[in-house]
Amino acid sequence: MSTAIDAANVTVHYGQTLALDDVSVDIAAGQICGLLGMNGSGKSTLFKALMGLVKPDRGSIRLLGRSPRQARREGLIAYVPQSEAVDWTFPVSVADVVMMGRYGHLGLTRRPRQADRSAVAAALERVGLTELAGNPIGALSGGQRKRAFVARGIAQEAALLFLDEPFAGVDKRSEATIAELLRGLRDEGRTIMISTHDLASVPELCDTAVLLQQQVIAHGPLDEVLAPETLARTFGAKIAGGAR
Numbered sequence: 001m002s003t004a005i006d007a008a009n010v011t012v013h014y015g016q017t018l019a020l021d022d023v024s025v026d027i028a029a030g031q032i033c034g035l036l037g038m039n040g041s042g043k044s045t046l047f048k049a050l051m052g053l054v055k056p057d058r059g060s061i062r063l064l065g066r067s068p069r070q071a072r073r074e075g076l077i078a079y080v081p082q083s084e085a086v087d088w089t090f091p092v093s094v095a096d097v098v099m100m101g102r103y104g105h106l107g108l109t110r111r112p113r114q115a116d117r118s119a120v121a122a123a124l125e126r127v128g129l130t131e132l133a134g135n136p137i138g139a140l141s142g143g144q145r146k147r148a149f150v151a152r153g154i155a156q157e158a159a160l161l162f163l164d165e166p167f168a169g170v171d172k173r174s175e176a177t178i179a180e181l182l183r184g185l186r187d188e189g190r191t192i193m194i195s196t197h198d199l200a201s202v203p204e205l206c207d208t209a210v211l212l213q214q215q216v217i218a219h220g221p222l223d224e225v226l227a228p229e230t231l232a233r234t235f236g237a238k239i240a241g242g243a244r
């Protein structure tokens with residue numbers, strides 16, 4: 001299996017705060033990897049480093065054989081942000097959000113062409129939001145907003161999808177819909193990383209996982225990473241007992 005995401009010995013500081021300490025992860029193409037850790041464990045920072053938005057003090061990152069900046073420039077990375085990181089009052093429609101995924105594909109005129117409109121329509125259809133295309137993004141439910149951002153990644157034709165807490169604030173039915181969607185994208189060969197701080201609800205759809213606490217505590221098949229011994233060692237018996 002070829003490696004899609006290869007981070008080696010990545011260390012990131014914000015001033016005096018050590019956010020990532022010698023982090024190495026290796027994720028095969030066509031897999032869903034859970035990025036697990038408590039609040040403040042460095043999950044968002046790892047995503048930012050992978051996207052080239054934070055420059056590591058040390059270490060190297062290759063995404064599909066490219067630097068993060070190059071991968072971003074080629075439109076290979078789609079990011080679904082945490083809900084708190086988005087200004088939902090911003091006056092854009094659902095279709096506008098999805099069209100943002102086409103920006104890297106637009107020609108010199110920067111005007112969407114028929115191919116872009118078709119890609120947006122197909123992405124909306126795939127996530128089940130066709131009927132809501134003209135609605136303001138802020139009027140959608142938590143789960144629908146997540147699906148709109150996933151549609152943006154689909155329209156972008158990104159090979160790598162990073163989802164920051166995609167199941168937070170989402171009801172069970174939407175969670176199942178999103179999980180099904182992600183499985184389908186994985187089966188097409190895309191590589192997906194999903195972060196969560198809620199170790200008690202790590203989605204079954206993850207093939208592998210990384211348990212992060214500034215350092216990589218465990219990295220491998222989901223069952224191994226969620227083994228009670230690993231969790232107890234890291235977080236204490238209380239969390240380990242309730243994890244699955």
Ligand SMILES: Nc1ncnc2c1ncn2[C@@H]1O[C@H](COP(=O)(O)OP(=O)(O)OP(=O)(O)O)[C@@H](O)[C@H]1O
Pocket residue numbers: 014017018019037038039040041042043044045046197
């Ligand atoms: N811009 C920043 N400036 C200073 N410190 C930061 C900054 N961003 C994050 N940190 C700190 O870096 C550490 C890792 O934060 P990060 O947001 O990556 O964790 P996280 O696991 O994503 O947490 P959460 O789930 O709460 O977002 C924390 O101690 C946090 O306070």
